[in-house]
Amino acid sequence: MSEKLLALVTGASRGIGRAIAERLARDGYRVIGTATSESGAASVREALKQIDGDNDALVLNIADAAQTDGALKDFLQTYGTPRVVVNNAGITRDNLFLRMSDDEWDEVINTNLTGVFRVCKSMVKPMLKQKAGAIINISSIIGTTGNGGQANYAAAKAGLEGFSRSLAQEIASRNITVNCVAPGFIQTDMTEILPETQKEAILATIPGKRFGQVEEIAGAVAFLAGNDAKYITGQTIHVNGGMNMG
Incomplete structure (x- = not known):
């Protein structure tokens, strides 16, 4: 790459987000x-600066409208307009539907769907002026298949994919793509703590017979961010070992 293009990666403190940022x-x-915290941002900064000293990190809580607005205004003033925006930050608040509270529903929708809206709202206008860019939203297989105990998460991720297709249509003429990457079951801290019987049950549903690696999600994101994907927009790339082939 002849010059350094700017990339913003939300939720980069660990797991998939960290792998995407490092890739x-x-x-x-x-x-x-x-x-979402100063200590988390410090950890991200340290890891990224080991790759190159120009990299950096900041505190961003996409669930907080005022904080997001302020932080992203500072981002634009400090670093400029990004060529790539990766919306990875998200949460889970799992519960069976009949037991799910309004707060559990609202927190997930506010972060995983409305939070992405907030980031895009701040970034799209300067990207339009730039007339180039890639927005990549991290969805989930659950947005397609659903999952017991995750009605809030499934709704947010399905909504995210619809949002991405709509935004893609609006800004494609300005040379900006909008796509999703939908991971299946990926080997992270969350999957490591699952009981062995549950892991075996999940693996039985995956033709690839293994959990994915965070680097494999990062690879899909890197492809969508690059020049080889400039004519791909409004799409969801499923990275799930064949667990869902819809």
Whole structure:
């Protein structure tokens, strides 16, 4: 890459988000990763600066409208307009539907769907002026298949994919793509704590017979961010080992 293009990666403190941020940094982007706390941002900053000193991190809580607005205004003033925006930050508040509280529903929708709206609202206008860019939203297999105990999460991720297709239609003429990557079951801290019987049950449903690796999600994101994907927009790339082939 002849010059460093700017990339913003939300939720970069661990797991998939950290892998995405590090992959883009290794690919030559100037990466700014985010976390919801100062300590989380410090950890992201340290990891990214080990790859290149131009990388950085900031505190961003996409569930908080005022904080998001302020933080992203500061981002634009400090770093400029990103060429790549990866919306990875998200939460879970799992519960069976009949036991799910209004707060559990609202928190997930507010973060996983409305939070992405907030980030895009701040970033799209300067990207339109730039007339180039890629927005990549991290969805989930659950947005397609559903999952017991995750009605809130499934609704947010399905909504995210619809949002992405609609936004893609509005800004494609300005050379900006909008796509989703939908991971299946990926080996992270969350899957590590599952009981062995539950792991075996999940693996039985995956033709690939293994959990995915965070680097495999990062690879899909890197492809969508690059020049080889400039004519791909409004799509969801499923990375799930064949668990869902719809």
